[in-house]
Amino acid sequence: MNFISPVPMPGPDAVAPEVYRTIYPMPMFTIVPTEDLEASKDFWIRGLGFIDLFTMPGQVTHLRRWAFQDVLLVPGSAPAEAPGFATSFSCVLSQIDEIAQACEALAPGSTIGPEIKLWNSLELTVITPENSRVVMTAARPHDEQSLENLRAMGIGVPD
Template sequence: MNTYTSPVPMPALDATAPEIYREIYGMPMFVITPTLDLEASKDFWIRGLGFVDLFSIPGQLTHLRRWAFQDVLLVLGERMGEAPAMSVNFSCVLSEIEATAARCEELVPGCASEPREMPWNSVELTVVTPENTRVVLTAARPIDLDGPQAAALREQGFHFLKK
């Protein structure tokens, strides 16, 4: 069996987030988010959502990143209406959910939902950013590998990687 190293840690109650990934790579996926206020949006994504400014072209764009393959390009442009223009999900770990919600709420009151347990075995936090992007942070919950949920998944052909 081939092993695959993911930037996302295995689900665990004590999982820790990987470091910010600053290497340059061919991005398999990224989000482009237009904003009327590049500096305010950049500040929210960095201080609220935990991204870093990988690089900026002043007055034009900012390339933000969290973990590997979590890239966002903020570009100067029109806001896409009142309803969230786009929705994007990013993996995180359980310990990041509450702190991220608190930081975002401090910056823009009312922008974050209450974290919710989802039927697909995750906890999710939804945040609407100043430029009106719906960001969902998804933290996987651990599966008891000896329990009925894991047994049912194995019967369907799923395999579990060991920690």
């Protein structure tokens, strides 16, 4: 099977791809308003593992992790509470604890989890300084329980 994705196949020894620095037409991106561009940029870089692809001071910071994981930080008011929706970014299993520790060091109490989900991922929820809800999700290798969950959801899987 051929996949068009920077996300590696799930497994305990999956290796995260390098940060993707090439410019491309973005098929999807997230815009995050923030009252403090520098503080937000610092958290997303040191906590969540993004890079500053480019910055127009006071106007926009374009952050990226893997290909197609783009975030634009822009000046604006943050909601008083974290939004009910979340933006999810793929990572590998070995990165979940590292990201949780980095975010907690920068903003104690900013993480929830990690939690194993029925759809066979391990997910860490992070509330960023601008009250965005970011879910770092790592696919888990299939085991018998995850295959039973998929069958219960009506998804055909091999026996």
